[in-house]
Amino acid sequence: MAYKIFTLSPGSTSTKLAVFDGEELIFKANVTHDPEKLKTFARVNEQLPYRVETIMEELKKAGIDIKDMDAFAAYSGGLESTPGGIFPVNDKIIEDCTSGRLMEHPAILGAQIIRKFADEVSKPAYLVNPPDVDEFEAVARLTGIKGIYRESHVHVLNQKEVAMRAAKELGKKYEETNLIVCHVGGGLSITAQKHGKIVDGNDVLNGDGPMAPNRSGYVPLMPVVKMCYSGKYTLQQMKEKISKTGGLISLLGTDDMRIIDKKIEEGDKWASLVFDNFAYQLGKYIGSYACVLNGQVDAIVMTGGCSKDEMFIEKVKEHTGWIAPMIVYGGDFEMEALASGAVRALNGEEELKEYTGVPVWSGFDFEPETI
Structure with missing residues (x-):
């Protein structure tokens, strides 16, 4: 029915x-x-x-x-x-x-x-x-500054949907697979999905991870701290540099992959370098998430609007082909x-869950208050 x-x-x-x-x-x-x-x-x-x-x-x-x-x-x-x-x-x-x-x-x-x-x-x-x-697993939550923890902020709905599709394509149940899933749209989220759970991923909301079309991704912290205290920028302007006007927009003035591809075809060396770096940064993070899965990776799954760009996909493959085969689902499927x-x-194919309002994680009860 x-x-x-x-x-x-x-x-x-x-x-x-x-x-x-x-x-x-x-x-x-x-x-x-x-x-x-x-x-x-x-x-x-x-x-x-x-x-x-x-x-x-x-x-x-x-x-x-x-x-x-x-x-x-x-x-x-x-x-x-x-x-x-x-x-x-x-x-x-x-x-x-x-x-x-x-x-x-x-x-x-x-x-x-x-x-x-x-x-x-x-x-x-x-x-x-x-x-x-x-x-997230507990080991993924810590940072090098006490009191700042990592929480999951990724494109969960599309991430899990394409992971399930990939598992089916691989002839496995979602809960039996280890996948690295990359959603590359205006923002970019990359996750390690182990046996049906997103056990680690970059924090899309707070500037973590590789550069995205309109987000900065990780940048060295000290220069950012100096910018914050330079008196040249408001808090809102700094937030926009990280989450709205960073990445390809900051470096090329556009996040339209068609325009960037055309610039490269016309011999624009700067556009070519930025494009290569875009794929290079993503490849580095894919490699790090392969470590999260102890090298046991069934597939790398690409999704989001940028995954429709064949030149970008091929460039990412150059960096990651040694890890696992790549499955591409261009666009989003929310x-x-x-x-x-x-x-x-x-x-009745999936057991329903009850929302209780109790967070799955709210800190470590065994963490010392002072060091």
């Missing part, structure tokens, strides 16, 4: 919608929201009725009735750290999302919108591998991941 699944992902000024018949996409839309209207809401949660109204208008235009859906699934954040998996939307999820105590971003609306729709038609609502998933998760839940 093919189930009809409604999927949703709220963004800053738009909401992505898709409907699947089983895992086949039959409708998709990106509902844009009037920026001026959004400015009238003091808090993100106040946007809920407006977003629901615009979503329902879009569905009505397409002739789609939520009564025909078998389940609802959403991208939704604002939760305490959780293990990976599929979570039926319960009261605790709604409580944490509506409070906004952990996040003030439209992502907190995802669970609330699908819960509303699901309740109206008495069907289940699920979160699938939410962005708050944290499965809506497909939501649908496939809902289908697994309805078919």
Whole structure:
């Protein structure tokens, strides 16, 4: 039996919608929201009725009735750290999302919108591998500064979706594989996935990892500290250097791989060097994550928009081909991941998990307070 699944992902000024018949996409839309209207809401949660109204208008235009859906699934954040998996939307999820105590971003609306729709038609609502998933091993959490710890901030939903696809392609269960997965879009996340868990990964939110199209990645700390105290930059400007205007944008003025490829074809030596370094940095990190997996790597999995660039993929292969074969899934598959998760839940293929609001990690209880 093919189930009809409604999927949703709220963004800053738009909401992505898709409907699947089983895992086949039959409708998709990106509902844009009037920026001026959004400015009238003091808090993100106040946007809920407006977003629901615009979503329902879009569905009505397409002739789609939520009564025909078998389940609802959403991208939704604002939760305490959780293990990976599929979570039926319960009261605790709604409580944490509506409070906004952990996040003030439209992502907190995802669970609330699908819960509303699901309740109206008495069907289940699920979160699938939410962005708050944290499965790091204890040894991966420490840094060289006491009190600063590493937590999981990666593209969890797409990361796990392509990992599952790769496992299937390899003829194995996801829980039987060791994979290095690289999501290379505007941001870049790289993870070591061991037996179905993301045991280590770069911190996308806080400037960790290799350079990305619009993020700096790791840079030597002392020059950054000096910039912070130079008096030339505000806190916001420094944050933007790291998370919005770093990487390829900082070095080449663009993060469009098509433009960069054209510059290289025209003989631009600087563009060529930056491009090579982009692949080189990623290759170095892939090598380090091979160490996390003790060299036992079934495949390197590439995904995200930049993974559609053949020249980039070939350059990364030059650095990493000795580690494991590469499997490429260009683009992102977040809506497909939501649908496939809902289908697994309805078919009983994956055990559902309960969100309790208790973080999976909140520090080491055996760490001495003073040294």
